Amino acid sequence: MGFNDTLKKFGIEHAMNYLYKDPEKNLRTIMDWADRFAGDEFAVQRGMIRAAIEDPANPYYSYIRRLITDVDPKVMKTLVTNFFINANLIGWPKQEKFRQEYDCNIPWAILLDPTSACNLHCTGCWAAEYGNKLNLTFEEIDSIIQQGKQLGVYMYIYTGGEPLVRKSDLVLLCEKHDDCVFLAFTNGTLIDEKFADEMLRVGNFIPAISLEGDEAATDSRRGTGTYQKVMRAMSLLRERKLPYGISSCYTSQNYDSITSDEYYDSLIRMGAYFIWYFHYMPVGNDAVPELLPTPEQRRAVYHRVRRLRAEKPLFAMDFQNDAEYVGGCIAGGFRYLHINANGDVDPCVFVHYSNANIREMSLLDCLRSPIFMAYHRNQPFNDNMLRPCPMLENPEKLRRMVAESGAYSTDPMSPESVEHLCAKCDAYAENWKAEADKLWACSGHCGGCQG
Numbered sequence: 001m002g003f004n005d006t007l008k009k010f011g012i013e014h015a016m017n018y019l020y021k022d023p024e025k026n027l028r029t030i031m032d033w034a035d036r037f038a039g040d041e042f043a044v045q046r047g048m049i050r051a052a053i054e055d056p057a058n059p060y061y062s063y064i065r066r067l068i069t070d071v072d073p074k075v076m077k078t079l080v081t082n083f084f085i086n087a088n089l090i091g092w093p094k095q096e097k098f099r100q101e102y103d104c105n106i107p108w109a110i111l112l113d114p115t116s117a118c119n120l121h122c123t124g125c126w127a128a129e130y131g132n133k134l135n136l137t138f139e140e141i142d143s144i145i146q147q148g149k150q151l152g153v154y155m156y157i158y159t160g161g162e163p164l165v166r167k168s169d170l171v172l173l174c175e176k177h178d179d180c181v182f183l184a185f186t187n188g189t190l191i192d193e194k195f196a197d198e199m200l201r202v203g204n205f206i207p208a209i210s211l212e213g214d215e216a217a218t219d220s221r222r223g224t225g226t227y228q229k230v231m232r233a234m235s236l237l238r239e240r241k242l243p244y245g246i247s248s249c250y251t252s253q254n255y256d257s258i259t260s261d262e263y264y265d266s267l268i269r270m271g272a273y274f275i276w277y278f279h280y281m282p283v284g285n286d287a288v289p290e291l292l293p294t295p296e297q298r299r300a301v302y303h304r305v306r307r308l309r310a311e312k313p314l315f316a317m318d319f320q321n322d323a324e325y326v327g328g329c330i331a332g333g334f335r336y337l338h339i340n341a342n343g344d345v346d347p348c349v350f351v352h353y354s355n356a357n358i359r360e361m362s363l364l365d366c367l368r369s370p371i372f373m374a375y376h377r378n379q380p381f382n383d384n385m386l387r388p389c390p391m392l393e394n395p396e397k398l399r400r401m402v403a404e405s406g407a408y409s410t411d412p413m414s415p416e417s418v419e420h421l422c423a424k425c426d427a428y429a430e431n432w433k434a435e436a437d438k439l440w441a442c443s444g445h446c447g448g449c450q451g
Contacts, residue, residue: 011037012085016077023068027053063313067273072241078203079243082181086154094152105333105376109155110148111349112339114141114169116412118162118187132411134161134341138169140358143175144339147363154180159349161341164190171195174202178179183208185276187219189226191233200240208247208276209233209305213257214266231270236270245274250301251291252280259304268314277305279320280394281350282424285414289424295435302386302439324387324443332375344410347375351391351398353407353418370405386436386443393429393436395422 015033019026031050053058067076087108096105116134136144145156156177161185163170174182181204188209199205212218237244246267248258257263259277263288267275279298280291293301302321309316323329330336332349338349343359345366346352356366366372378397380388387393390401401407402418409415 012081012335013077016073016080019068020073052403059311059313061313063273063315066313067243069382070238070241070271071243072200072203075200075203076176079181079206082154082179082204086179087181091152091154098151098364102364102368103376104373105379106151106367107148107153107333107336109157109336110144110153110339111157111159111336111340112144113138113160114158114163114166116161116341117165117315118160133335135166136339136341136343138172139424140343140400141169141173142176143356144363145173145180149180151364153303156180156182157336158182158184158186159338160185162187162190164195167195167198170205171198174205178204180203180204181206185387187222187226187230188233189229191236193236196233196236196240196242199237199242206243206245207233207237208245208274210247210249211258211267212248213254213263217254217257234270234272243273244271245276246272247276247278249278249280250293252293252297253291254377255293255297255301259301259308261308264312264314264316265307266432268312272314274315274317277301277316277318279392283350283352283416284411285416285420287424289428292424292428295432298432299435299439320389320392321386324385328380328382329375329388332336332372332379334375334379337367337372338410340410342410342412345369345372346410348391352400352410352416353402354410355405355407371407374401374405384436384440386440387429387433389423392425393432395425395429398422 011033015030019030029101030044032055034046035050049064052058052064055061092108095108114136148154148156158170165188167190170182170184174180185207186206188207191207197236199207209230210222211227211230218227218230219225234244250258264275271337280293282286282289284293301318305316305318305321306437308314326335328334331338331351333347336348338346339358340346340352343357344352344354345356345358345361345363346354353371354369355371356369357362358366361369375390378401380390381390381394381397389398399418399422409417
């Protein structure tokens, strides 16, 4: 770590200590420091934070204060340092340097599957096809993180399978790489007292717990009793003042309930700090295209999520409809990539085609493999950022990239041809185009298109 990086970390630690002495008084002072320190960087975001700090009518006025009062101070300091300093102020310039040097994508975050095993068997889950025999070893995950940090990557996200099947190893990785942030998409049922205590000790692990809505909806997909186990896990996290979020997948069947005010308010009462909304993807030979939202349903989600996060103190990310904020499709290493439990390096957690395996190639060589370079050359895949995905909204582009790169299916249990996958998206893409084009034409430019 360079001298300037050390100064940045020292400054954050000093600022956090100062903040906790008198949070209400010192919040504005900290913001003044941030403005002077950051210069022109993240100006829009800093403006939004300042408004949330200073305006009691702002829905995030209480949210920021809850972060200070309801999250353990040691955990908060660790996450602020690792996320804002390491993953952004230090990591981003390194990533940009290597993007220019190697003329390829360098990710901001790496998703990886520690295991294909899961203690549940949820209806419609593509990971359920993988079985329970595939694992990345501790040494392999450690190597991925070490290689990632050399490229400026300090954000690691676990998927699966159920990543907490490997929770002992995950804690050890948090210890060894205490300069990183680790987030896990988890069903939450394996969070017990011991693991919650370990999370508090290491301070750099955040769960995003999957919910489908209320108890009946969650248990119908994930099994009887799952919802109550999740509630117990959340209680353990709140008792230890640990931050956590929610992950929800919207489909044609549940979009209305999981984007309702009632659901959103229930998550706030539960103590969640964020929610990831994921659009259903028809991945896998057994996927059900009928679960794809209609254009009218997706439009409703688009408007609801924007209204909810503007009005209520819970931060929402809509993975499919928020592409305008990140420059379109973020896969293929543009902002993230996915490594499955067999070591295959996929462009996306939903696009299982590759020419690269981390057991045979370095991370950098994987990023320069044919399918990743195809992403690099073709992004963004559409000028309309509400049609960002080369699979869901532009299936002809995924077909072409897979064919031209010679990428193969990385599903180890039930390989799916790219034609079979994309055929499930053709009608959806065509039907969504007109609605998306209308929304995009109005987005940020006029007051119309209110859904």
